[in-house]
Amino acid sequence: MKAKALIALKAAAAILIGLCVVIFFSVNKYGASIVLTAAAIVILLPAGKSKRLKWGRIAFLVLAFAFVLWNISTTDLPKEHTETGFWYFDKVAHVFNGFLKNVFGIGPYQGGNIIFDNIR
Numbered sequence: 116m117k118a119k120a121l122i123a124l125k126a127a128a129a130i131l132i133g134l135c136v137v138i139f140f141s142v143n144k145y146g147a148s149i150v151l152t153a154a155a156i157v158i159l160l161p162a163g164k165s166k167r168l169k170w171g172r173i174a175f176l177v178l179a180f181a182f183v184l185w186n187i188s189t190t191d192l193p194k195e196h197t198e199t200g201f202w203y204f205d206k207v208a209h210v211f212n213g214f215l216k217n218v219f220g221i222g223p224y225q226g227g228n229i230i231f232d233n234i235r
Contacts, residue, residue, distance in 0.1 A: 129155040139183075142213040147186040154179040 132155040139148040157172055157179075190206045199205055 125158055129159050132158070135183075138211065138214045141217045142210050144186055144190075144210065147183045150179045150182050 132151050136148045136151045136155070139145075139151065154176055157175055160172075162169055162172070187206055187210060188203065190209060192205060192209055196205065196209060199208070
């Protein structure tokens with residue numbers, strides 16, 4: 116039972132990471148997309164018995180997510196964006212808004228206000 120739950124948890128994590136990869140690819144964040152793809156593969160690999168291998172995987176995942184956070188923080192906001200007062204949230208919302216513009220056919224995404232008016 117415990118092994119099945121762990122496999123299901125790993126698969127769910129890989130699927131969520133895969134969704135993030137699609138979002139980042141659509142807004143031209145290729146570095147974050149590639150690193151997250153590698154992280155999803157590392158998560159799905161069998162753990163084995165070695166403690167060094169397990170700690171190496173954990174270190175890789177921490178570094179991978181740190182790189183993704185840094186990659187989002189380097190996003191340039193357009194001058195006409197709406198500020199919420201939370202610098203990092205503004206950048207995440209800007210990336211997600213770009214994804215929505217690409218999905219709904221408004222794109223290619225070139226920046227704009229952080230307004231989620233495309234959701235109906």
